[in-house]
Amino acid sequence: MGDKDEDAIRGTSVEATQIETDLSDETQDFRLLNHLSFLTDSNSATLPKRGEKDFEPNPTEYQADILSASRQAMHNALAHPRLHNANNKVIGYFAPDGPVPPPGVNIEDPAKFGGKGVGVNVHLESCVYVPNPKGQYFKNMGQSDRWNRVWLLPEEALFLIERGSLDIRWPIEMTSSLDDEGSEELSIPMSLQAAYASFIGHAGLTLERYTVFTGLKRLGYALARAPGWDDSARAEGNTLKDQNQGGAVRHPLKRGPGLAGILEQIFSWASDPFCTRSTAAGPVVGCGMHRSYNDIYRKLAMIPWYDPSLAIERDPLDTTPPFRVVFHAYRPSTPIKKSALPPPDFRIAVINTRETESIPTLAQLGALMETTPLDPPHGEKMKRMVYMRLRHGYRNVILAVVDQGIASYLRISDAAFGKEKLYETQSASMGSKKNGNHRGKR
Amino acid sequence: MAEATSKAQSSPEADPARVKARPARAPRPPRPNYRHIHRFPLPVNAHPVPPVIPHNPLSIISAALSYLSFLISRPSQEVHSAYFDPATSSIHVTDVKAIRALWEMGFFGKGNLSRSEPSWLEREKKRRGLLGGNTSEEVTRKRRSERRELKLERARSERLLIEERLKREATARELGSLSVPPDDSTDPTATTIEKFSVKKAMEAKYRARIAQNGGSVPSADESASTQSKFVRFSSVVEQKEVTSTSTVPLQDSSFADGNEIDVEDILENQEHLQLSNEEAFFLVYGLGVLRVFDREQNAVIPTSTLLPLLRRHSYFPSHPESSTLSPDDPFMLSYVVYHHFRSLGWVVRSGVKFGTDYLLYNRGPVFSHAEFAVIIVPSYNDSYWSETEERRDYVTSKQSRSWWWLHCVNRVQAQVKKSLVICYVEVPPPTGSSEDTGALLAQYQVREFLLRRWIPNRTRD
Numbered sequence: 001m002g003d004k005d006e007d008a009i010r011g012t013s014v015e016a017t018q019i020e021t022d023l024s025d026e027t028q029d030f031r032l033l034n035h036l037s038f039l040t041d042s043n044s045a046t047l048p049k050r051g052e053k054d055f056e057p058n059p060t061e062y063q064a065d066i067l068s069a070s071r072q073a074m075h076n077a078l079a080h081p082r083l084h085n086a087n088n089k090v091i092g093y094f095a096p097d098g099p100v101p102p103p104g105v106n107i108e109d110p111a112k113f114g115g116k117g118v119g120v121n122v123h124l125e126s127c128v129y130v131p132n133p134k135g136q137y138f139k140n141m142g143q144s145d146r147w148n149r150v151w152l153l154p155e156e157a158l159f160l161i162e163r164g165s166l167d168i169r170w171p172i173e174m175t176s177s178l179d180d181e182g183s184e185e186l187s188i189p190m191s192l193q194a195a196y197a198s199f200i201g202h203a204g205l206t207l208e209r210y211t212v213f214t215g216l217k218r219l220g221y222a223l224a225r226a227p228g229w230d231d232s233a234r235a236e237g238n239t240l241k242d243q244n245q246g247g248a249v250r251h252p253l254k255r256g257p258g259l260a261g262i263l264e265q266i267f268s269w270a271s272d273p274f275c276t277r278s279t280a281a282g283p284v285v286g287c288g289m290h291r292s293y294n295d296i297y298r299k300l301a302m303i304p305w306y307d308p309s310l311a312i313e314r315d316p317l318d319t320t321p322p323f324r325v326v327f328h329a330y331r332p333s334t335p336i337k338k339s340a341l342p343p344p345d346f347r348i349a350v351i352n353t354r355e356t357e358s359i360p361t362l363a364q365l366g367a368l369m370e371t372t373p374l375d376p377p378h379g380e381k382m383k384r385m386v387y388m389r390l391r392h393g394y395r396n397v398i399l400a401v402v403d404q405g406i407a408s409y410l411r412i413s414d415a416a417f418g419k420e421k422l423y424e425t426q427s428a429s430m431g432s433k434k435n436g437n438h439r440g441k442r
Numbered sequence: 443m444a445e446a447t448s449k450a451q452s453s454p455e456a457d458p459a460r461v462k463a464r465p466a467r468a469p470r471p472p473r474p475n476y477r478h479i480h481r482f483p484l485p486v487n488a489h490p491v492p493p494v495i496p497h498n499p500l501s502i503i504s505a506a507l508s509y510l511s512f513l514i515s516r517p518s519q520e521v522h523s524a525y526f527d528p529a530t531s532s533i534h535v536t537d538v539k540a541i542r543a544l545w546e547m548g549f550f551g552k553g554n555l556s557r558s559e560p561s562w563l564e565r566e567k568k569r570r571g572l573l574g575g576n577t578s579e580e581v582t583r584k585r586r587s588e589r590r591e592l593k594l595e596r597a598r599s600e601r602l603l604i605e606e607r608l609k610r611e612a613t614a615r616e617l618g619s620l621s622v623p624p625d626d627s628t629d630p631t632a633t634t635i636e637k638f639s640v641k642k643a644m645e646a647k648y649r650a651r652i653a654q655n656g657g658s659v660p661s662a663d664e665s666a667s668t669q670s671k672f673v674r675f676s677s678v679v680e681q682k683e684v685t686s687t688s689t690v691p692l693q694d695s696s697f698a699d700g701n702e703i704d705v706e707d708i709l710e711n712q713e714h715l716q717l718s719n720e721e722a723f724f725l726v727y728g729l730g731v732l733r734v735f736d737r738e739q740n741a742v743i744p745t746s747t748l749l750p751l752l753r754r755h756s757y758f759p760s761h762p763e764s765s766t767l768s769p770d771d772p773f774m775l776s777y778v779v780y781h782h783f784r785s786l787g788w789v790v791r792s793g794v795k796f797g798t799d800y801l802l803y804n805r806g807p808v809f810s811h812a813e814f815a816v817i818i819v820p821s822y823n824d825s826y827w828s829e830t831e832e833r834r835d836y837v838t839s840k841q842s843r844s845w846w847w848l849h850c851v852n853r854v855q856a857q858v859k860k861s862l863v864i865c866y867v868e869v870p871p872p873t874g875s876s877e878d879t880g881a882l883l884a885q886y887q888v889r890e891f892l893l894r895r896w897i898p899n900r901t902r903d
Contacts, residue, residue, distance in 0.1 A: 060607045219898050249887050279880025282745045283730025287519060290488045300728055300785035302880060303778055306889035333903045346901075351845075358842035362821030362866040362889060369891075386804075387813050391861055391892055398896050401845050408849060409896035415863060417890050423787030426483065426805055 084164060092130040092157065092168045094190060094198065099126050099151050121339055123225070125203035126151035128168055137165055140222040140336050153225065154199035155213045161195045162214070168195060204230055208352045208402040209326060215407055216348075220332035224341055228316040228324035228349075228371070235318035248310040250418060252301040297423040305418035306366075308394035314370040322351045323360050323368040325397065346398050347372050353403040369395050369414050386425060390415050476808045483787070483805070485547040485731050487519055522725075524717060525735040526743060531755040533722040533734060535715040544715060544732075549789050549806045550725065551715040558791075558807065562713035570709075592643045718792060719752045719773060720780040727879060728781060746877055752777075769885075770820050770840065770869040776800075778886045779818050779865050788814075796858060797851050799865075815860045816890075817851060818867060819843065826871030852893060862893045 054063060099122045121143040130142070133150040137160060142150040152160070160166035169187035190198070200207050213223055278286070285299045316325060328344030330336055349368060360368070377392040393413025401408050482488075492508055495501040522540035524533050535541050535551065541560055544550040553560025557579060567573045568580065717725070725732035727745050734743045743751065754761040756773035776799060783790045789803040793815050801812035822828075822837040855862040870885035 058604050060604055061611050062607050216898055220902060221898065251884065279883075280878040282727035282879060284728045284880070285486060285730065287730055289519075290486060291491055293483055293486075293488050296484060296486055296488065296729075297785055297787055300781070302785065302883055303782040304884060304887045305782060306887060331902055346896075353845045357844060359819075359845060359848050359864075361841045362819070362868065363823050365866075365891065366889065387861075390814070391894070393892055401849075403845065409898060410848075410852070411894045411896040413892045413894075415890040415892040417783065417786060417788075417863075421786060422804065423483065426787055 082164070088135060088165075090130060090133065090135060090160075090166050092128045092152065092160075092166050093187070094168055094171055095127055095129055096171070096198070098124055099129070099145065102147055102149070121145075122151045123153055126153050127199070127202060128152040128154070128157040128166075130166070135165065140330075140338060143338060154202045154205045155210050158195055158199045158210060159214050159217055161190070161192060206350075206352065207405075208400075208407075209350045211402055211405055212327065212348065212350050212400040212407050216327075216329055221346075222330040222332070222334070222336050224328045224330075224344070226316065226325045226328050226344075226347065228319065228321075229326050231321040231324075233317050235315040248307050248312075249304050250307050250310075251304045292427070294423055294427060297421070306414075306416070307418065308369070308414035308416050309374060309376065309419075311370050313373065314367060316371045319367040319371060320364045322356055323349055323364040323399075325349050325368070325371060329398075343373070347396075348398045348400050348409075350400045350402060353401055365412070368397055369412070372397050386420055386422065390417065390420060476806075479546055480549075480806055480808060482547040484729060485522075485543050485550070485725070486729050519731065521731055521733055523733050523735060524722060525737045526722075526748075526751070527737060528755070528760070531719070531758075531760060533717045533719060535717060538711065541715040544717070544725070549791065549803070549808075550721045551717040552792075553713050554716050555713040560713050560715055563709065563711045566709060588647070589644065592647075595643070719755065720777045723748060723752055723777060724781060724784060728784070745879065749879060766872075769872050770822075774886070775818055775820055775867045775869070778867050778883060779816065779888060781883065782888050783816070796860065797854055798862070801860070802863075812860060814863050815851075815855050816863045816865050818865050821866045821868045821889075823868055824871050827869075848893075852895060856895060864891045864893055865889070866891070 054066075057063065122145050123143060126143070129145075129149045129151050130138075131149045133142070133144070138150055141156045141160075142152045144150045157166065157168060161168055168190040170190055172187050199205060200210060216223055278284075279302060284302065285296050290296050325347040327348040327350070328341070329346040329348055330342070331345045334342065334345055336342065372395045374394060375392075375396060376394050377389040382389050382392060391413070393415045396411060396413035399410045399412060401410060489508075492504045493501065520543070522535065522543060523537060524535040524540070526533050534554075535544060541551075541553075545559055551560075552558050553562060555562035556565075559578070561579065564573065565579060722732060722734060726734055726748060734748055735741065736743050750767060753767050753771050753773045754763065754765065756771050756776075779800065780790050783800070783802055789806045791801050791803065791807065791812070793799055793801040793812075796815055798815040799818045800816040802814040802816060803812045804810055820840055822841065827833050827837045852862050866889045868887035868889070873882075873885070
């Protein structure tokens with residue numbers, strides 16, 4: 001009933017925090033920073049609790065004190081000295097022309113080694129190399145070449161310089177004359193501003209993509225570029241665009257061909273000899289009598305629906321940018337080998353709302369969905385719960401919708417309601433009590 | 443079916459006696475047996491054949507007998523009547539029996555004076571003190587006013603807290619000590635102890651009521667003390683409460699004990715059931731259990747003219763009869779989706795309260811909350827729609843929805859614990875006038891996507 005739903009609204013005003021706790025949505029209580037022990041002691045591992053919010057200003061000194069304490073805490077945290085240990089210093093060099101062999105080395109046959117003769121694994125759009133890599137960051141970032149230098153993609157380099165873990169130098173050719181036998185100490189460090197200017201816009205890295213990259217990276221995810229990174233790339237050969245859409249659609253009205261179809265007709269006549277069923281003028285279920293509600297529902301099925309499990313997988317480039325997977329994301333717990341990446345945990349497409357103002361059309365979203373592998377619901381829990389099955393879907397993708405620097409993520413899945421004949425479970429559970437009011441838990 | 447309706451009809455009359463026998467105010471009236479009332483998922487009769495067990499010849503005979511008896515005398519299917527009102531583009535059912543049948547079997551329509559189930563008559567009787575028990579509207583109203591009271595109380599306690607603190611601070615200043623009394627300002631959790639939680643109070647109240655088993659004492663002094671002293675919330679609702687309760691004693695109590703028939707005569711049911719156009723067409727075309735009358739000519743509108751009529755009326759103002767029907771008119775899109783989900787066994791109801799097109803209930807709204815909320819987006823993949831510049835522009839304007847809108851809808855659904863479903867409807871190119879509704883519907887296609895916020899914080903492992 002209507003009021004039940006409204007109960008849910010009101011009910012959740014208190015519980016909402018439990019369903020959708022998104023810490024980034026809340027105002028920070030900076031006093032908590034005082035309780036954070038990482039400044040002094042790295043052993044304790046308890047998270048501080050959030051305090052109660054005051055919604056209105058009141059004239060008490062108490063409130064004013066809380067406010068000033070909070071401000072002070074923030075200043076303390078900001079004023080805490082952040083030191084870069086000289087031992088951990090990592091220096092990288094900007095290579096605006098992409099991966100090149102070290103100066104003084106000549107490669108006779110560049111094609112033999114791939115990547116302009118640097119190494120097979122090195123990404124062609126890498127633009128920073130680190131001759132002496134150390135530290136945890138290179139575990140899932142960058143690719144090393146034949147001379148043991150690690151090449152970083154622009155987003156990786158920008159991420160590292162932004163968090164203070166990398167010192168990037170301008171190439172020596174750009175700052176001093178070539179004949180100068182200048183050692184590497186003479187090179188000029190790159191400022192953060194210069195890094196942004198140099199790397200954003202370099203080889204397809206938009207600010208939106210970088211926002212998504214750095215946001216997920218900070219949460220501990222590992223990210224890799226997906227094959228659909230280049231917006232200008234198009235699928236070669238014949239595109240599936242037109243014929244595929246129809247291939248996976250189920251037409252409930254069409255009868256099976258040949259003998260099976262005839263038998264089916266005879267059988268349906270036998271079960272209802274006075275069949276007045278007519279889909280042309282109605283009633284669809286006929287005026288005769290019905291043996292069961294399941295029969296009635298089966299007769300009612302006449303709208304063609306899309307069955308995602310029948311769709312053929314698409315070329316990732318056979319899509320319309322920006323509805324294209326550009327990042328593969330891996331959970332922090334997923335073991336990663338840089339040279340042979342496992343199948344990703346999440347596939348992410350990045351959308352700039354100021355450029356793409358409308359939500360995708362079916363053609364765009366359908367194409368994007370078909371580039372992802374089939375991921376049907378499985379497991380014991382899914383088998384039992386219809387809602388969970390429907391929510392999980394058969395394919396899924398994540399849209400990172402970036403609106404002027406704010407990323408909101410949407411998980412979209414191909415639900416296939418048509419595959420779940422709800423009436424069958426209903427008629428089966430009519431007698432059992434426990435099926436009544438359960439709700440799928442999140 | 444007739445049996446079911448008569449049972450449901452008789453149940454409210456049986457109510458007063460049952461409730462009277464109990465102590466004055468029972469904590470919670472028993473819920474009606476929804477499992478029994480709504481045991482039929484659709485307003486169509488189904489007659490199961492006795493099971494045939496091969497090694498038991500008797501079972502074969504009984505099955506054959508039932509089969510034969512159906513051949514000889516077929517059970518009749520009741521067909522309800524409704525009429526179409528062109529002024530409001532809506533379809534009304536006024537027959538009480540039909541209203542009950544359509545509501546109880548499949549949750550079709552909405553009472554025009556009620557929130558969803560047509561319950562105006564019952565509410566009116568209760569208001570006049572003729573019936574015990576509570577309708578859902580009353581329960582909600584009561585709970586709302588209780589909640590409001592508690593919020594007022596919270597506001598009061600907060601205000602007291604602030605005043606007390608101000609006083610303490612003032613005395614502290616007078617004493618000359620600069621520091622505020624035994625202070626806990628550095629510990630943000632300290633304040634939570636004193637804060638007033640409406641939820642907790644609500645639970646406490648509920649528990650107390652169960653323990654007391656129906657003493658009407660507690661509400662009196664509480665409401666007096668909180669009487670709009672603090673202007674945090676308007677006191678309008680409380681006044682309303684007063685007027686509604688004050689009408690009860692006006693009614694002669696002996697009158698209630700008098701015969702019901704008189705009351706029925708005095709109280710004319712002024713409520714009718716309003717069917718959405720999709721529901722009506724589904725009942726007519728899909729199930730064949732409804733006849734829609736033209737109000738002026740008093741003639742049944744045949745299915746073949748009902749569809750164009752409803753399609754023209756899906757615009758405002760409705761399109762004239764001479765206009766050509768476009769394949770993407772709002773009625774076709776919403777009907778295709780409605781029929782699709784109905785045929786899978788969902789109870790489909792309007793989602794206008796939550797800013798969506800439909801809500802999908804499993805079995806029905808009295809059993810559980812809707813789990814899914816559906817929004818409909820048309821899709822124009824057919825090459826016809828991209829042939830000319832004009833058509834391309836038209837299609838773009840029809841398909842475009844802003845991201846902000848999507849986020850809004852999605853956040854609302856998350857707040858009410860529903861999952862958002864985007865249902866794309868593939869629109870066929872326009873065809874000539876077709877009498878075959880089934881063929882027309884088969885040209886459309888639906889594809890559902892489930893949309894959920896992804897919070898990277900929570901999927902890390």
